[in-house]
Amino acid sequence: MIEVIHDNERENRNIKEFSEIAVRQLNFSVDRVIISFVDTKTIGDNPRSDKRTLGSLLLLPDCYKVDIDKDIPSSVQALTICHELIHVNQNVLGRLAPVVDGWTWDGEYYATTSNYSERPWEIEARAKERDLLYSVLKEYRS
Numbered sequence: 662m663i664e665v666i667h668d669n670e671r672e673n674r675n676i677k678e679f680s681e682i683a684v685r686q687l688n689f690s691v692d693r694v695i696i697s698f699v700d701t702k703t704i705g706d707n708p709r710s711d712k713r714t715l716g717s718l719l720l721l722p723d724c725y726k727v728d729i730d731k732d733i734p735s736s737v738q739a740l741t742i743c744h745e746l747i748h749v750n751q752n753v754l755g756r757l758a759p760v761v762d763g764w765t766w767d768g769e770y771y772a773t774t775s776n777y778s779e780r781p782w783e784i785e786a787r788a789k790e791r792d793l794l795y796s797v798l799k800e801y802r803s
């Protein structure tokens with residue numbers, strides 16, 4: 662189930678529909694994902710000092726919480742939602758898991774200090790996000 666927290670009711674429905682298509686196309690099921698649109702300043706530590714944080718994913722005990730920057734263009738928000746949902750899928754599959762001071766990916770430990778752009782789950786998400794966006798938009802608009 663996907664819950665969207667957005668000021669605009671219409672946007673809320675659209676984003677929920679968009680995200681449900683993305684999850685269906687990624688072919689996994691998930692109990693609860695909360696997607697909220699927040700001020701980027703409230704998003705946690707930016708791992709990329711050279712770039713603005715567009716979105717972040719929190720794994721809470723009872724749900725996944727996806728925070729998206731509310732001030733970026735909606736096309737970038739859509740791409741960021743796809744990116745974060747790919748991470749949710751990675752976790753559901755057991756490939757990506759948060760551990761003390763880092764993560765494990767396919768059983769291998771990566772420290773929080775590891776280079777962001779070289780983390781294999783980020784490489785995978787970046788490689789897949791655009792294709793996912795385009796195929797979700799195709800279904801969404803039809």
Ligand SMILES: [Zn+2]
Binds near residue numbers: 744748782783786
């Ligand atoms: Zn990522």
